[in-house]
Amino acid sequence: MDSTKVILGPFDVALEEPVYFKIEPNPDGKTIKTVDMINGFVHRGIESIVLKRNFLQNLIITEKVCALCSNNHPFTYCMAVEKIAGLSLPERALYLRVVADEIKRIASHLFNLGMLAHLIHNKALMTQLLETREDFQDLKEAIWGNRMDLSANTIGGVKFDLDAKVIASIKETLDNTRPKIEAFIALFETDPTLISRLSGVGVLGYEDALRLGVVGPVARASGVNNDVRKRSPYAAYATLHFDVVLQNDGDVLSRAKVRLYEILESMKLLHQSLNAMPTGDVVLPTRTLIPEGEAISRTEAPRGELVYYLKTNGTQKPERMKWRVPTYMNWEALKVMMPNNSIDDVALIFNSIDPCISCTER
Amino acid sequence: MKTLHVKLNDTLRALKLGCHFDANGDSLWCEIDDKNVLLQLAEMLQTMNARVCMITAYKREEAHELVYHFDLDGIMINIKLLITDKSVPSITPLFKSADWTERELSEIYGITILNHPNPKRLFLDEAIKDSVLKEYYSLSSAMSGKVSQALWNEVKAEEGVRHG
Numbered sequence: 001m002d003s004t005k006v007i008l009g010p011f012d013v014a015l016e017e018p019v020y021f022k023i024e025p026n027p028d029g030k031t032i033k034t035v036d037m038i039n040g041f042v043h044r045g046i047e048s049i050v051l052k053r054n055f056l057q058n059l060i061i062t063e064k065v066c067a068l069c070s071n072n073h074p075f076t077y078c079m080a081v082e083k084i085a086g087l088s089l090p091e092r093a094l095y096l097r098v099v100a101d102e103i104k105r106i107a108s109h110l111f112n113l114g115m116l117a118h119l120i121h122n123k124a125l126m127t128q129l130l131e132t133r134e135d136f137q138d139l140k141e142a143i144w145g146n147r148m149d150l151s152a153n154t155i156g157g158v159k160f161d162l163d164a165k166v167i168a169s170i171k172e173t174l175d176n177t178r179p180k181i182e183a184f185i186a187l188f189e190t191d192p193t194l195i196s197r198l199s200g201v202g203v204l205g206y207e208d209a210l211r212l213g214v215v216g217p218v219a220r221a222s223g224v225n226n227d228v229r230k231r232s233p234y235a236a237y238a239t240l241h242f243d244v245v246l247q248n249d250g251d252v253l254s255r256a257k258v259r260l261y262e263i264l265e266s267m268k269l270l271h272q273s274l275n276a277m278p279t280g281d282v283v284l285p286t287r288t289l290i291p292e293g294e295a296i297s298r299t300e301a302p303r304g305e306l307v308y309y310l311k312t313n314g315t316q317k318p319e320r321m322k323w324r325v326p327t328y329m330n331w332e333a334l335k336v337m338m339p340n341n342s343i344d345d346v347a348l349i350f351n352s353i354d355p356c357i358s359c360t361e362r
Numbered sequence: 363m364k365t366l367h368v369k370l371n372d373t374l375r376a377l378k379l380g381c382h383f384d385a386n387g388d389s390l391w392c393e394i395d396d397k398n399v400l401l402q403l404a405e406m407l408q409t410m411n412a413r414v415c416m417i418t419a420y421k422r423e424e425a426h427e428l429v430y431h432f433d434l435d436g437i438m439i440n441i442k443l444l445i446t447d448k449s450v451p452s453i454t455p456l457f458k459s460a461d462w463t464e465r466e467l468s469e470i471y472g473i474t475i476l477n478h479p480n481p482k483r484l485f486l487d488e489a490i491k492d493s494v495l496k497e498y499y500s501l502s503s504a505m506s507g508k509v510s511q512a513l514w515n516e517v518k519a520e521e522g523v524r525h526g
Contacts (some may be wrong), residue, residue, distance in 0.1 A: 040485035047470075083384070213413035215457030231436035232388050296389055296431060296438050298415075307431065309418045320420040328462060361485050 008346055009248070010183040018042060019357055021346060030345070033339045043361040047322055054145040054316045055081055055155060061138055063149050066325065068111065068171030071104040072301035073359075074153045076323070079234060080310040081155050083295035085288050093157035094236040099170075100144075100152040100160075101235075101299070102266040102273075108302035109217075109259040112182070112354045116256055119348045120197055132180050134260040139173050142166070148356075157283025166279035167274050174267050181267075185260050188253065198253035202337040205250055207300075209333070216304020217258040218330045218353050222250035228300040235299075240272045253354040259354075290316060301326055303354045366435055374408070389438040395449055400430070400443050403515040405451045407432050407439065414453070419471045449474040474516060 008021040017040035046065060050058050062073040075097060082089065087234045110133035117126035137147045143166060144150040149230045151205035152158055162170075163318040188194060204214070219226045227244045245261040247254035304326030313319040333339040337349050367383070374381045377398075381392040394400060410432040419428045425446045426526060430453075443450070450467075452475045454460045464475045465484040475481060493525040 040483075043485040083386070086385075093487045120506070150502065209412075209460050210411070213415075215459070228436075232438070295384070296440060305415070305433075307415050309416065309429065311420065311429065320418065324416040324463070329459060332458070332461060 006343055013158060014141070018030050019350070019351075019355070023343060023346065024339070025343060026224045031340055031342055032338050035335055035346075037114070037334065039331075040359075040361060042358050044118050044362040050321045051318055055318070056232075057156060057322070058318070062323075063151060065323075065362060067148050068108045068356060069104075069301040069306065069325070069359060070149045071100055071152055071324070072299050072306050074151075075101065076119050076297050076299045077308050077310070077321075078153045078155050079297035079299070080295045080308045081290060083297060084293040084312055085290050085308065087156050087284060087288065089100055089157055090281040090284065091236075092161075092280045093279045093282050094117065095160065095273045096160065097153065097235045097239065098237065098273045099162070099270060100158070101151055102269050103136055103139060103143075103170075104150065104262050105302045106266050107133050107140065108354075109263055110136070110352065113256060113259055115351050116348070119351055120194075122194075126181070132184075135173050135177050140169060152329040153328060154269035154283060156288070157281070159283070161223060161282045170270065170274060174270060178264070178267060181260065181263050185257070187288050188257055188260060194355075195253060198256065199249065199251055199346075201252045201345055202352055203249070203251045204337050206248070208336045209250065211266075211331045212329070212336070214304075214330050214333050216300070216302075216326045216330070216354075217255055217262065218304065218333065220245055221247045221258045223248045226305060227307050232298065232311075234297070236273060236276075237269075239276070240269050251350060255352045265276065290314075299325075301358060303327060304330065309352075323362075324357065327353065327356045327360045331360065366437060370434075370437070370439075388436070389440060391440045391442065393442045393444075395444045397443065400441065401451060401453070403441060403455050404430075408456045409436065410434060410461070412439070412457075414457045414463065417460065417463045418465055419467050419473060421471070426471060428467070428473075445510070448472060449476055451476045452478040454478055455482075 005024040006025055010089060018307070020038040020041070022036040022038065025031065026033045044059065050061050051262070053061055055095060059074050062077045063070050064071045085150065110129055114126050114129040117129055141147050143162070144152060145162060146165045151158055168260055202219065204222050206223045209219050209224045214222070215226050223246055225231070225244050225246060230244050231240070242265045245258050245265060247258050254333065290312050292312055292314040294309070296307065296309050298305055298307045306323065309321065311319055311320040334350065334353065338346065341349060366494040367387070374392065377393050379394065380486065381390055383390050404497045412432045415431040415433050415438065417428060417430050419426055424445055426448065428445060428450065430443065432441070448471060452460070452464055454464055455477065462484055464478055465481065467473045468475050468481070469483055469486050
């Protein structure tokens with residue numbers, strides 16, 4: 001056997017985003033021996049751009065970092081600014097932030113599962129998953145006027161409010177989609193074809209997950225609880241009840257199941273926040289100048305822990321601002337997941353970490 | 363979380379470090395100026411099963427200030443290190459989770475990471491010099507995927523070598 005390398009990418013591996021795999025096959029020519037990845041195709045220098053904009057303008061820039069986690073970026077950024085300025089938010093805003101975040105999480109998880117169905121060529125399942133997601137896309141469009149970038153957060157609160165009619169429509173959507181999600185769970189728990197296709201693929205063990213510091217559903221599928229909503233609660237999460245979904249096998253199937261069960265948990269959170277939401281302002285009435293200081297904030301994005309660091313110097317532009325997205329931590333785990341799997345499964349394993357390349361490279 | 367606060371306070375007092383929790387109690391800030399203390403702290407955190415979340419850097423006059431962000435059971439431990447010689451020992455041998463973020467420090471700020479097991483460029487093309495945060499590059503030249511006449515010429519030249 002010669003030492004031919006298999007090159008996948010840089011375009012169209014699983015999604016439309018560019019990543020470049022250099023795979024060295026085992027002597028059988030079918031399975032992976034080692035994998036190397038080359039990144040940086042969509043590095044745009046956003047961390048430099050944000051230093052040239054003021055704090056309100058950066059709400060827009062941060063929302064554009066990533067499409068699928070687009071709500072979490074301005075959300076976490078606002079939390080950092082609010083910490084520095086010492087703002088305490090109206091109660092209602094904290095609950096509304098949870099609502100925006102959980103609706104976004106459900107849509108994001110369904111999208112990832114739809115892609116998984118696409119990659120195993122199960123078009124019927126893909127259609128069902130993406131149709132279910134469509135209900136949440138419609139919901140987002142009805143509430144925020146937009147299907148991806150919600151522009152829900154602002155410094156000191158949120159930019160939207162929910163009246164009784166909208167609350168009723170959210171609950172209706174949840175009630176209608178819940179049986180569908182339960183049916184998907186039953187399918188992933190019992191369908192022999194799905195289970196044999198997905199189990200044992202791309203395994204990341206507990207010890208490796210700890211060592212690599214992976215986050216989000218990737219960590220939880222390997223039994224590591226890194227859920228920021230529980231470990232370091234923010235917004236209204238400390239007052240809400242939900243369970244952290246953990247699985248032990250660490251394979252593609254476990255990661256899919258974590259996402260499916262988390263959708264049910266998100267629905268629980270949505271019902272609770274919609275019921276418990278107090279009346280009152282949704283945003284602080286006055287704008288504050290941002291004093292000198294520094295802060296770190298983090299949230300649980302659909303893909304895992306998102307961290308923002310902000311340093312200010314008394315002017316109305318950041319002195320330094322840096323963030324780290326979940327995929328940044330999970331990417332290196334591919335080098336553990338991929339060896340000894342079939343080369344055909346590269347895209348499937350890659351998709352199972354729910355990669356977001358444009359926000360990883362910024 | 364309370365017991366962890368007490369434990370951290372005791373440990374840090376024993377090391378004689380000036381540290382404080384912020385108002386919410388979910389992050390701890392420490393300032394140090396000795397790289398050996400950083401390694402000591404990193405070793406201690408490693409035995410406590412912490413993980414590296416991120417490393418931030420910024421330029422302060424001619425020196426650089428680095429902030430190491432560790433997660434320990436939901437508490438963010440931020441260790442600030444002032445360096446004047448643009449180099450710092452790698453903590454990747456202790457924490458695999460520091461691998462990427464240390465490589466990013468060197469390409470954005472030109473900080474040398476000593477003893478890093480895999481010191482390759484992370485995102486930026488080799489042709490771009492170190493320490494680029496404040497400089498303007500057009501998007502097409504900054505990305506590894508640049509498609510230009512220069513790249514095309516390189517490809518053709520290599521093809522010529524291979525096919526004679």
